[in-house]
Amino acid sequence: MTDYVTFTTAGQLFGLRIEDVQDVFRMANITRVPLAGPEIAGVLNLRGRIVTVINLANLLHLETPKHSGAEMIIGVERNSESFGILVDRAGEVLSLSDADREPTPLNLDRTLDGAATGVFRLDDKILVALDADRTLNLQTFRSSAVQ
Amino acid sequence: MDELLREFLTETAESLDHVDAQLVRFEREPNNGQVLSSIFRLIHTIKGTCGFLGLSRLEALTHAAETLLGKFRDGDAVTGEAVSLILAAIDRIKTIIDGLEKLQREPPGDDADLITRLTRAADRRRSRKSRSGGTAAAERRSQQIAAEPGDPAVIRNLPEFGEGAARIASQSIRVSIDTLDQLMTIVSELVLTRNQLLEVLRRQDDSEFNIPLQRLSTVTTQVQHEVMKTRMQPIGNAWQKLPRIVRDLSAELGKDIGLEMDGAETELDRQVLELVKDPLTHLVRNCADHGIESPAERSAAGKPPRGTIRLSASRQGGHVVIEIADDGRGLDAARITAKAVEAGLATESEIATKSQTDINNLIFAPGFSTASEVTSISGRGVGMDVVRSNIEQIGGSVDVNSDLGCGTSFVIKIPLTLAIVPALIIEVAGERFAFPRLSVLELVRIGSDHRIERIKSAPVLRLRQKLLPLIDVKDALRLGTNNAAGAFVVVVQTGNQLFGAIVDNLFHTEEIVIKPMSSKLRHIGIFSGMTILGDGSVTLVIDPNVLAQSLARARSRTKVPTDTAEEKPIGRQDAVSFLTFRAGSERPKAVPLSIISRIEEVDYRKIEVTDGQYIMQYRGELIPLFGFDRQPRIKKEAAQPVLVFSEQGRSIGLLVDEILDIAEEPFDVKIAGEGPGALGYALIDGVTTEIIDVGFYLKRSGSLGRAA
Numbered sequence: 001m002t003d004y005v006t007f008t009t010a011g012q013l014f015g016l017r018i019e020d021v022q023d024v025f026r027m028a029n030i031t032r033v034p035l036a037g038p039e040i041a042g043v044l045n046l047r048g049r050i051v052t053v054i055n056l057a058n059l060l061h062l063e064t065p066k067h068s069g070a071e072m073i074i075g076v077e078r079n080s081e082s083f084g085i086l087v088d089r090a091g092e093v094l095s096l097s098d099a100d101r102e103p104t105p106l107n108l109d110r111t112l113d114g115a116a117t118g119v120f121r122l123d124d125k126i127l128v129a130l131d132a133d134r135t136l137n138l139q140t141f142r143s144s145a146v147q
Numbered sequence: 148m149d150e151l152l153r154e155f156l157t158e159t160a161e162s163l164d165h166v167d168a169q170l171v172r173f174e175r176e177p178n179n180g181q182v183l184s185s186i187f188r189l190i191h192t193i194k195g196t197c198g199f200l201g202l203s204r205l206e207a208l209t210h211a212a213e214t215l216l217g218k219f220r221d222g223d224a225v226t227g228e229a230v231s232l233i234l235a236a237i238d239r240i241k242t243i244i245d246g247l248e249k250l251q252r253e254p255p256g257d258d259a260d261l262i263t264r265l266t267r268a269a270d271r272r273r274s275r276k277s278r279s280g281g282t283a284a285a286e287r288r289s290q291q292i293a294a295e296p297g298d299p300a301v302i303r304n305l306p307e308f309g310e311g312a313a314r315i316a317s318q319s320i321r322v323s324i325d326t327l328d329q330l331m332t333i334v335s336e337l338v339l340t341r342n343q344l345l346e347v348l349r350r351q352d353d354s355e356f357n358i359p360l361q362r363l364s365t366v367t368t369q370v371q372h373e374v375m376k377t378r379m380q381p382i383g384n385a386w387q388k389l390p391r392i393v394r395d396l397s398a399e400l401g402k403d404i405g406l407e408m409d410g411a412e413t414e415l416d417r418q419v420l421e422l423v424k425d426p427l428t429h430l431v432r433n434c435a436d437h438g439i440e441s442p443a444e445r446s447a448a449g450k451p452p453r454g455t456i457r458l459s460a461s462r463q464g465g466h467v468v469i470e471i472a473d474d475g476r477g478l479d480a481a482r483i484t485a486k487a488v489e490a491g492l493a494t495e496s497e498i499a500t501k502s503q504t505d506i507n508n509l510i511f512a513p514g515f516s517t518a519s520e521v522t523s524i525s526g527r528g529v530g531m532d533v534v535r536s537n538i539e540q541i542g543g544s545v546d547v548n549s550d551l552g553c554g555t556s557f558v559i560k561i562p563l564t565l566a567i568v569p570a571l572i573i574e575v576a577g578e579r580f581a582f583p584r585l586s587v588l589e590l591v592r593i594g595s596d597h598r599i600e601r602i603k604s605a606p607v608l609r610l611r612q613k614l615l616p617l618i619d620v621k622d623a624l625r626l627g628t629n630n631a632a633g634a635f636v637v638v639v640q641t642g643n644q645l646f647g648a649i650v651d652n653l654f655h656t657e658e659i660v661i662k663p664m665s666s667k668l669r670h671i672g673i674f675s676g677m678t679i680l681g682d683g684s685v686t687l688v689i690d691p692n693v694l695a696q697s698l699a700r701a702r703s704r705t706k707v708p709t710d711t712a713e714e715k716p717i718g719r720q721d722a723v724s725f726l727t728f729r730a731g732s733e734r735p736k737a738v739p740l741s742i743i744s745r746i747e748e749v750d751y752r753k754i755e756v757t758d759g760q761y762i763m764q765y766r767g768e769l770i771p772l773f774g775f776d777r778q779p780r781i782k783k784e785a786a787q788p789v790l791v792f793s794e795q796g797r798s799i800g801l802l803v804d805e806i807l808d809i810a811e812e813p814f815d816v817k818i819a820g821e822g823p824g825a826l827g828y829a830l831i832d833g834v835t836t837e838i839i840d841v842g843f844y845l846k847r848s849g850s851l852g853r854a855a
Contacts, residue, residue: 031685032578034624035671043665043677043685050677050685052665081665136667 002098006091006127007074010062013127014087015094015120020132022075022082024090027053039138041070041086051075053084059138060112064088076132083136094127096120101129114138149251155196156248157321162189163241164387170230170237171390175405177225187216193240204243204253211265212236218269229268231398234391236261324417327377334374335660338567341367342657342681349655368658371567378418382460382467383411385424389431393456396435403453404439406431410460415467419561422541423469426534430471430557431456433530438475438555448552450474463560466543472556478549480506490515500833504813507547511535539672544692570659570688572680573637574652576626579686581678582637582648584656586691591636591647599636599649602726602746605809608636608647612744612793616698616724616809617647620689623673623697644695644722644811645741657681661688673697698724698811722811725831725838728790730803731775736837737829740809744793747800748786765791765798771848774802792841799848801839808832 004015005024023046030042030053039059044051053073057064064070073084101118108116112128115135120127166189173182194209212233219225239261246254341364348360390406397404439445439454446452457472484498487509498506509515511531538545543561562568569584591597591610599606599617606617617636621627636647661676668674675690724740747765754763754772761772772789789800816827816838826838 029684031687033668033671033674033687034578034626035673036668040667043668043687045679045683045685048679050662050665050679052667054667079666083665083667 001095004094004096004127004129005074006094007072007085007087008089008091009070009087010057010060010064012062013091013122013125014056015096015127015129016074016076016085016132016135017129018093020076022077025073025075025084027071027073027086041084044084046075046082046084049082051082051084053086054136055086056135057088059135060115061109076136078133078136085135096127104128111138151200152247152251155200156244159193159196159244162193163237163244165189166237167234167391168387170234171394174225174227174230174394177219183216183219187213187220190216202247202253204256204258205240205247207262208236208240208243208258211262211269215265215269232264232268236265322377327417330374331378334371335567337367338371338658339660339679339681342659343683344681346681371658375416375567378416379414380417380420381412381414382420382469383408385420385427386411386458389428389458392428393431393435396432400435401441402435402439403442404435405453405455407455407457409458413460413462413467415561419467419541422537423543423559423561426537426545426559427458427469427471429530429534430559431458434471434473434475434555438473438477440476444476466560466562469559469561470556471559472554474554477551477553477555478507478510478547479551483507483509486515487512500830502813502815502830504548504815507549510547511545567658567660569656570678571637571656572654572686573620573635573648573650574654575620575624575650577651578626579654579680579684580620581657581659581680581686581688583675583688583691586639586641588638588640588645590653591638593634593636597636602806603808606649607740607809609745610638610647613645614726614740614743614746615645615647616740616811617649618694618697619649620694621649621651623694639691639694641691641695644698644724646695646698646724648691648694659686659688695722698722723814725810725812725836726790727807727810727831727836728788728803729805729807730801734837735807735831735834736775736803736825736839737810737831738790738839738841739814742792742841743790744798745791746806747789747791749789749800751787754787761802763789763800765800768798770798770800772800772802773844773847792845794845797845797848799844801841801844 003018005018005021006013006015008014025046028044030044032042033040039055041053041055041058044053051073055070056062057070070086070088072088072090073086074090076083076085100120102121103118104113104116105119115130115138117129117131120129166186169182169186169189173179173186176182190209190213194206194213197203197205197209215229215233219229239258243253243256344356344360345364348354348356386408389408393404393406396402434456439456440448440450442452445454455474458469459472460467460469462468480503483506484495487493487498488495490512492509492512492515498509511534515531535545538559538561541561543559545557545559547555547557549555570581571584571587573580573582591608593599597608597610599608601607606619608615608617615636615638635650635653637650637653638645638647657680659678659680661678663669663676664671664674665677673690673693674687675693676688678686678688680686725737726740726743726746727735727737729735749763754761756762761774762769763772764770770791788803788806790803791798791800810832812829812831814829816829818828819826824840824843826840828835829838830836
């Protein structure tokens with residue numbers, strides 16, 4: 001059994017293993033980063049730590065309806081750096097059996113496939129389990145950077 | 148770990164590094180008794196402590212090394228072989244010490260091979276000495292009597308070598324690095340909290356908190372400075388291992404290379420020192436490997452067979468400048484070009500338009516290496532670009548200069564400290580950014596006194612007698628259209644380039660703690676780091692060097708309105724702004740923008756002729772006008788562009804036909820001028836341009852009397 005922190009973005013339910021999650025907090029006072037790609041939402045100050053916030057929908061090329069106010073941030077620590085994954089809503093912690101995890105469908109978008117460890121079929125929806133490292137490692141756009 | 152053992156490990160590690168450097172020096176100065184006695188002292192101390200701690204392997208090794216060293220003290224010939232043997236012993240000792248640290252006891256092993264060779268080398272000498280007439284007794288006597296000329300220090304110091312050391316030791320104490328780092332972190336917190344309090348105070352008019360808070364602020368700054376001083380270390384620490392490395396490389400490569408070090412006492416922040424150690428070592432290896440030629444090659448070229456690598460360090464403003472120079476073969480543009488084309492970094496035609504400096508800089512491109520085969524030393528092709536990116540990551544820069552056949556020199560510029568710096572808070576397009584205060588010369592408010600003017604499409608500011616090229620920060624950050632309607636100009640100096648940054652608003656100056664950019668954002672070169680301001684907001688810190696490079700880029704973007712990759716090579720720090728114009732011939736001419744006082748559009752009727760000399764009215768004076776033709780043709784229609792230059796109260800004007808543009812190029816006059824009035828020709832924007840010698844015209848004006 002593994003505990004997953006679940007969250008929703010662009011209408012899709014995702015989960016991260018609870019060991020990989022540092023905190024979950026509400027988005028506020030974010031500083032935008034000029035010249036960064038669309039997947040970078042910005043940087044913010046969380047109790048003295050600078051957190052780089054990544055917009056999950058943009059990172060995975062998901063379509064978001066215009067009015068969706070992405071509000072919650074899942075905090076993840078990696079290589080002593082603080083990152084935040086910006087999502088629409090945070091859900092509850094679910095305990096799921098590893099046996100129930102199925103491989104990602106063949107027709108899954110390649111980017112998403114790169115970050116996912118599998119899917120769970122829940123009662124009324126499908127949960128995509130993400131790997132924290134691979135999600136953060138996803139090749140980010142290098143557009144319009146002034147080198 | 149046992150406290151005694153821990154201390155032994157720390158001290159011995161230090162001593163061993165010292166011995167390395169001393170041995171290399173001793174090899175070159177075999178008559179230097181002081182160096183020898185210092186080496187002997189160090190080995191002897193290590194041996195003594197090993198015996199005390201029961202470290203038998205180490206004791207045996209140091210004893211054998213000490214015996215051989217003793218032979219040198221007796222006056223025996225110092226051979227490279229013997230020194231190598233002792234160095235090998237030192238290396239073995241280091242390995243054992245490493246094992247000791249990990250296992251808390253000596254690693255099992257056998258040093259019989261090394262000890263035998265050491266003993267045999269010592270014995271050989273002893274037998275040679277007895278053959279030459281000495282007896283065992285005479286030997287012992289010579290060890291006790293100060294018989295050797297110039298070596299009295301050796302004998303006297305040996306039995307009591309503890310004393311001198313104690314006197315120096317009492318002026319300093321050992322503090323663990325962790326303690327200092329912790330102290331620095333706490334002081335940074337203190338600075339941030341002080342900033343927060345000042346921020347609150349700023350919003351209130353009068354408060355009884357004012358005076359005590361100002362006092363607190365002063366004291367905090369003092370603590371900050373004192374703690375930062377504890378972090379300062381002499382750069383010689385990073386150079387310690389280099390003499391040994393160069394010696395070993397010389398042997399390996401079959402070359403004769405000497406290392407000179409100057410300015411080893413120059414201090415910089417410990418953190419910066421750590422980060423710069425590896426790049427420095429790599430550059431030195433590069434000089435030894437690729438720069439210095441073999442002795443045969445050097446003699447054939449008329450150079451002394453021994454090549455020299457020279458390290459020098461000095462403080463310049465808020466930076467430490469380190470130069471690594473060699474007197475080797477220099478950079479060969481042809482070979483670099485060939486390698487760059489082969490590695491797919493650029494096409495031949497692109498390189499043809501590059502200046503010498505730009506071609507030299509290709510050696511820093513990723514994937515580049517002129518080693519014909521990858522050597523284990525430095526030809527991996529991943530070296531130089533990592534050197535540059537490591538140095539740029541700490542806010543520094545590295546440039547290369549070279550003279551074919553004479554040598555190459557690398558110049559590294561790094562900030563004194565990474566920790567806390569004063570920053571100017573600016574606002575652009577509603578967003579706030581931090582700008583390092585050290586690079587800011589002055590602040591100018593745009594208004595009736597100072598207006599942003601345009602030359603073609605490039606914005607400039609007339610500031611006193613200079614024309615300053617401007618960069619719109621909003622544009623550099625792609626935060627809005629380039630309308631240059633900003634309200635303030637921040638005058639910035641980076642390297643050779645003086646320019647102005649247009650911003651919308653200026654706030655206060657704040658001492659900030661710069662944190663490195665997040666790994667996902669590091670590729671955005673224009674920001675050197677991030678910080679949390681007193682009001683808690685995360686603010687990005689702009690790198691003025693990279694902003695300066697935007698000057699060239701903005702120019703090329705307005706000329707070629709497509710989104711294709713930038714064709715202009717990245718301007719380096721030695722780039723200077725030139726104004727190009729046409730006058731008297733089709734070939735364009737240019738002068739450095741910074742020496743132009745004004746660009747006037749003069750009504751032809753205001754130009755008069757007196758005694759064959761054109762003059763015009765300028766600010767209440769009559770100044771001479773020079774043209775580039777035999778007979779300067781004054782346009783009878785429209786306005787005549789005139790470049791005005793002023794120096795020491797004198798002004799002159801140069802008549803031009805048409806102003807072309809502003810370009811950033813290194814000041815690299817390639818071909819000397821044919822006649823007076825021109826410095827020569829240079830490549831500006833890929834076009835051969837004549838660089839005008841304004842001084843010539845200013846001198847000519849001096850010989851003319853003031854027109855009535």
